[in-house]
Amino acid sequence: MPKDPKDLRSARWFAPDDLRSMGHRSRAMQMGWSGEDWEGKPVIAIINTWSDLSPCHHHLRDRAEWVKRGILQAGGTPAELPVHDFAEQFLKPTSMLYRNLGAIEVEETLRSHPVDGVVLMGGCDKSTPALVMGAVSMGLPMIFLPAGAMLRGNYAGQKLGSGTDVWKYWDERRAGNIGAAEWEGVQGGIARSYGTCMTMGTASTMMSIAEGFGLTLPGASSIPAPDASHKRMAATCGRRIVDMVWDDLTPDRIITPAATRNAVTVAMATGCSTNAIIHLIAMARRAGVPLTLDDIDAIGRTTPVIANIRPSGDTYLMEDFFYAGGLPALMKELGDKLDLSVTTVTGQTLGDDIAPAKNFNADVIRPLSNPVYSEGSLAVLRGNLAPDGAVIKPAAMDPKFQTHKGPAIVADSYDALKEIINDEDYPMTPDSVLVLRNAGPQGGPGMPEWGMIPMPKALLKLGLRDMVRLSDARMSGTSYGACILHVAPEAFIGGPLALIETGDIIEVDVPNRSLNVQLSEAELDQRRAAWVAPAPRYQRGYGWMFARHIQQADKGCDFNYLETGFGAPVPEPDIH
Incomplete structure (x- = not known):
């Protein structure tokens, strides 16, 4: 049943005729808001991972404006809330150290603010699992907006794939087969636009997995970041999340055991990153689905790689994948390997979502009868x-x-x-x-x-x-x-x-x-x-906490106290 406006979560902050709510309303008015912004309207959080040191997300400052446009068009009120940026290229010792910190930040940001639903904006490697893990644990209606891949690279007439060609040319440099000029040419041509790696690296893998779970609009994970349709998709996310709030379409209705199997199947068919295993387990377990390594391996045994994208494929990149029909076309090729009855963020079944999809290039998206590799990627x-x-x-x-x-x-x-x-x-x-x-x-x-x-x-x-x-x-x-x-x-x-x-x-x-x-x-x-145990890496701060609560890779590297079954449910904040 559609939600009654008086049952909106944000109404707990703004609606009562009491001292605390008067304070909330007056401070909202301080920002230029008025009753038209909170009376009977859902407040939609836009969780933005943009920063000046995040090249993969450098366009998300602009995309947030398109999301806001969609939210306003649908009768909601947007509220942009920035979080950790997950800049894979610059975070040391590794962005993986901060995935769980980001998930905590997302969960607590949503829990502590007067919001009714959320658009999650990310894509660079650890941002997708962190955003999803945090939002799933909070449980509000959510939709994931993938940052999208950058344009394919180019050097001396050669198509370059980010990461993959770095390793290849670096070996040739160390072998003495290319010099400094060629190396600098690759450096300048391999990342030509904002957006994530355009190979099927961890970023594209995780955005595809989000779509495989049913957490994105159909085809959203395949749209290149600079493409104009990416802006239109962002606005559509804004409109759709408002309807999801009214329909109370929460993540527990989407991330089910069947949807989890779909996500793993999609990952294997795309030639996914090895990192996918850790993040899949962590994301599923946050939703209460006890996914294991053996479950993933069993699905991989029967799911061939059909996306001919580097590094598993030999020629093509994510831009080619988009032109060929993107993830909906790949899922349609998978046929009965997927459960098409699951519900997605559209409110429809996956089968309905992908029904219009077409495969425009059978070498980029191979049929099951002609796979890139006969078993799954991992x-x-x-x-x-x-x-x-x-x-x-x-x-x-x-x-x-x-x-x-x-x-x-x-x-x-x-x-x-x-x-x-x-x-x-x-x-x-x-x-x-x-x-x-x-x-x-x-x-x-x-x-x-x-x-x-x-x-x-x-x-x-x-x-x-x-x-x-x-x-x-x-x-x-x-x-x-x-x-x-x-x-x-x-x-x-x-x-x-x-x-x-x-x-x-x-x-x-x-x-x-x-x-x-x-x-x-x-x-x-x-x-x-x-054997003598080495000294701990950290003596204080976040690293100290990390070392005491991090689980091993086979359990998704989540913190033990963030698992679904740990302790008592967290109550909503007492705002009065």
Whole structure:
């Protein structure tokens, strides 16, 4: 049933004839508001992640104005509320350290203000999960506005993909095949507009997942940031959220177990980032859906990659994907692999949303009969090195490494790793397995994207461009190669990765989903008894809190006290 205006949440601040509400009304009038702004109208929060140090979101200051236009057109009152910007390129040691902080900020910003619904504006890697996690935990009607990908890059007539081509050209620079002029040309041509990475990196992956959950307007995740239709989509988000408030269309009606399976299926079919696994688990669990690594791997086994987009694909970028029909066209190709009966933010079923979609380029969006890769983008490995799981992206690696055995070369820190990979004469072979540890959620700290370990110069000079690399870190979704990531438990807290030594034989079997070191349990126990825990990374502040409450990668790296089942429900604020 449509909501009665007197039942609007914001009315608790503005409607009563008492002292506190008089204060709220007078302060609203101080900003130029009048009774026409709050009497019988929903107040809509616009959560904006714009900042001067966020190139992916640099257009969101403008897009907020288009959202406001839509809200006003639909009879609502807009209120823009800025939050943390999640600037992937500049935050150190890693933006992942701040994802949960951002989620807390979003949840508490919404809880503490007189708002009835929210438009979430983001897209750069950690912003999508942070915004969704916080808003889901709050429970107000919400719609996600994806920032959109930048235009495709260009250098010397070559189409460049952000991230992916950086790694490729950097290897060639280190191998001595290109010089400073070419490197600077790539630098100037790879990011030509505002917007997120235009490969199927973590940003595009997470925006697609948001649409897969049903949290965006149909096709919104595929629109390039500079395209004029992005402005029109922003205004439509503003109009739609007002209707969602009146219909009381809250996220618990959208993020269901079936919608979660859809989101995972979409992720696998797009050739998603390895980071998707961590964020999918965290987002689902905030909604009370107990998603696991095994659930994700099972869906991946039966969902081929059909988006021919770098780095899993060989040619195309997100702009091409948009022209081909975008995510609605991909979802239509997936057919009965999706549950089309779920409800989305449109108030319709997913089936209704994608019914008009068409695939305009069957090489960009492949049919199921002609996939880019026969299984999903990611695989989950387990064994005595990763009892709680590890992740690999088989769709973006040299197939010969899917079954591999070789001696470990172990680095305890990123600085130690750089010494190894920059030494042209370091003793290693193509079979060597390069290991980085102490780079997980606590060890990093924050689990930085160090898992895309650059190829060692000793192998680059042999003409090699891939090898098996193993870590408890993450890697950029724009990356590629035989990189095994998210090893859990991490080395910093005494996981098995902490126990291996240079020369130990590592065995990888992707088809059988296994990852082991050739050591007996007795030897591992002996090493475990001798292991000494490293000193904590932080002694104060947010980092201190982070280290005490962060969960491991297999549980989504959320804080334990933010899970749906933790403690008593949080009451609405007592405003009187």
